[in-house]
């Protein structure tokens with residue numbers, strides 16, 4: 001069917017996409033290449049669970065968008081379909097306290113939510129471990145984006161409870177995989193000594209993909225997501241090049257989708273370099289969008305204030321923040337630290353004449369782009 005230049009749009013049943021869903025965030029790819037070593041290490045750690053023993057605890061680290069979550073999801077999928085091992089993945093960006101993490105485990109094991117009227121943590125914990133013992137089940141828990149538990153000061157308590165489950169309830173077998181993409185966070189160092197003494201995880205590192213690997217992965221994604229001939233080699237190379245700038249594969253996947261939508265907007269069935277460049281104006285912010293999504297109201301309020309006060313000193317920013325929210329300096333400092341760790345802002349010490357050293361707070365992104373995504 002030819003493009004219809006008069007209409008300026010593809011008709012409803014014409015599309016560049018064979019399956020648009022493969023460009024969405026929650027899609028688990030069929031083919032998962034270039035992570036053989038990491039998969040092997042994870043498999044080694046999980047293997048005892050298949051034999052009914054406690055698996056080795058594992059710490060997975062690497063920059064954003066390097067396949068950490070996908071690797072674990074793939075192995076968990078295999079365990080679920082081929083063995084009796086119970087697996088639960090908790091997204092700590094959403095469930096960022098010990099209680100919330102255990103509520104999620106409860107929900108997964110009992111297939112209904114724990115009573116919302118609030119039962120004590122001890123009771124919640126006891127019910128989970130009792131059930132595991134009763135059913136003779138091994139449980140593997142993935143704490144994905146575990147860095148959020150650290151930002152909320154909940155990491156040590158959460159891990160301690162999970163790691164000591166077999167002592168609190170004899171016969172309970174739980175293994176833990178933690179995943180962090182915050183490379184500036186020294187996980188072992190930040191844990192309480194009581195946790196350090198029982199937590200000796202296997203370590204698995206996910207480096208960024210190089211450009212060839214990115215091309216290879218995105219070519220496969222395009223093959224199943226687009227109709228034949230929609231995207232050519234030069235366009236794909238450009239997508240890979242732009243993706244390699246951050247190393248986050250999500251940028252590339254988002255770019256493919258948006259470039260496809262741009263082609264459709266032009267009533268064309270092929271993606272051009274312009275479609276890609278134009279898409280990048282939005283796709284380069286996927287990481288920002290993701291960071292902002294997990295923020296609480298007061299954290300968002302501070303980001304909003306900073307959009308107007310970027311580059312100013314911490315004291316001045318506080319005045320505006322306090323005027324908007326009524327919150328005090330302690331909470332303010334905590335939020336600054338979290339936003340700094342997330343890479344949303346940069347907090348730098350500078351020498352200010354006559355006032356000694358003071359912190360200046362700068363948004364890491366264009367303020368308009370931040371406001372757009374915040375609203």
Ligand SMILES: Nc1ncnc2c1ncn2[C@@H]1O[C@H](COP(=O)(O)OP(=O)(O)OP(=O)(O)O)[C@@H](O)[C@H]1O
Pocket residue numbers: 024025027028029031032033034035062063064065066067068069070071145180181206217249250253
């Ligand atoms: N080797 C690969 N093959 C195919 N797709 C991949 C591969 N690695 C990553 N992806 C895709 O890239 C996206 C990001 O991957 P994933 O969520 O696993 O990264 P991550 O390292 O867990 O990121 P974060 O630390 O930010 O949570 C996903 O959509 C995933 O499908």
